[in-house]
Amino acid sequence: MPNTEELQDLVVQVRRDILRMVHKVNSGHPGGSLGCTEFFVALYNEIMDLKEGFDMDGKDEDLFFLSNGHISPVFYSVLARRGYFPVEELDTFRLIDSRLQGHPTTHEGLPGIRVASGSLGQGMSVAIGAALAKKLNGDDHLVFSLHGDGELQEGQNWEAIMYAAGNKVDNLIATVDRNGQQIDGATEEVLPLGDVADKFRAFGWDVMHIENGNDLDQVIAGLKEAKSRTGKGKPVCIVMTTEMGNGVDFMMHTHAWHGKAPNDEQLANALSQNPETLGDY
Numbered sequence: 409m410p411n412t413e414e415l416q417d418l419v420v421q422v423r424r425d426i427l428r429m430v431h432k433v434n435s436g437h438p439g440g441s442l443g444c445t446e447f448f449v450a451l452y453n454e455i456m457d458l459k460e461g462f463d464m465d466g467k468d469e470d471l472f473f474l475s476n477g478h479i480s481p482v483f484y485s486v487l488a489r490r491g492y493f494p495v496e497e498l499d500t501f502r503l504i505d506s507r508l509q510g511h512p513t514t515h516e517g518l519p520g521i522r523v524a525s526g527s528l529g530q531g532m533s534v535a536i537g538a539a540l541a542k543k544l545n546g547d548d549h550l551v552f553s554l555h556g557d558g559e560l561q562e563g564q565n566w567e568a569i570m571y572a573a574g575n576k577v578d579n580l581i582a583t584v585d586r587n588g589q590q591i592d593g594a595t596e597e598v599l600p601l602g603d604v605a606d607k608f609r610a611f612g613w614d615v616m617h618i619e620n621g622n623d624l625d626q627v628i629a630g631l632k633e634a635k636s637r638t639g640k641g642k643p644v645c646i647v648m649t650t651e652m653g654n655g656v657d658f659m660m661h662t663h664a665w666h667g668k669a670p671n672d673e674q675l676a677n678a679l680s681q682n683p684e685t686l687g688d689y
Contacts, residue, residue: 410453416624417685418489419449423655424688425485427678429501430669436502436510439665440556441482443587443622443650447554448486450627455635457549462492462519470549471538473523475531476556476585477511478667484508487520488689495689529562531555532582536572539580539643550638553582558590561599566611572643573612581634583646585621589663605647614642621650656681 410418422445430436452458456470474483481501488495493507500506507516511526523534535553542549559565572580584604592598601607609615614637618630627648634644652666653659656678670678 412624415449415453418453419445419624420655420682421684421686421688422449422482422485422489423682424679424684425489425498426481427656427670427675427682428688429481429484429498431672431675432499433502434669436481436669437478437667438481438656438669439589439652439659439663439667440476440479440585440587442656442659443652443654444479444482444554444585445654446622446624446627447583447585447648447650448482450624450631451552452486452490454628455631456552464522466522466538467545467547468549471522471535471542471551473531473535473538473551473553474512474525475535475553476528476559477525477531479556480508480510480512480526483512483520489686490520492520493518498689528556528559529564532565532568532572535580535582536568536577539572539577540575542579543577548579550635551580553580555582555584556590557584557586557588557601557604558595558598560584560601560604561595569608569611569613576641577643578639578641580643581631581638581646582643583618583648585650586647587650587652589652589666591663591666593663605645608645608647612642613645614640615645615647618646618648621648622654 426441430438459469501508502510507518512521513524535551539551605615620626637644651660659665
């Protein structure tokens, strides 16, 4: 198990991967990816119980489903750095015939990807189905999922959220990335979400907060706390506050980098703020 310093080095390297991937093809979503880097690094290297190798069934191990599939750069980077596929394959991001499409897909058989995602609002339903399958199979492992806050404007979420509580899907931990931004602006300007925690709580979930989702120690502690709350009759929701574009000063505090790639000069600036730690691909 990596120590905290090693995990922090990995966070920096994943940021570099994200920036270089979207820059090469002048396409992709760096903002939310950078904001969730600590979450992914913690989840795949400290929190989840994972088997060696990969199969689609996912029996006898924890599962993760990315609902807001546009932040695929961070997902791909962490999977590659965890050994699911060669790090060098990150260089094929968004190219024709690549396994690393802009939104995760399954038809090319990319290890670590169990469901196509990117049509927002569907990941909660998928995660609930996987969690129920584990219960039916007598598998006591957990299902984790990640959702954007703007994504909660999709109505399918709320039917699923109601279903999960009503059916005591208590082996599910759903995290909401509460960065307050979406492609067209601030979430509270596009369509106000109100108090997300209170909404989940009103639907019957056990709700907790990670106040700073860009603090690796807080993320690890929060996810461990969430695990301790499973198996008690309620699904668990983490409302995690993050900064879109975290780690790159000119990408933070704005929605502008939700889906825009840096140019050559901006890439050099961004990489200078995140010195190489583990070796680029």
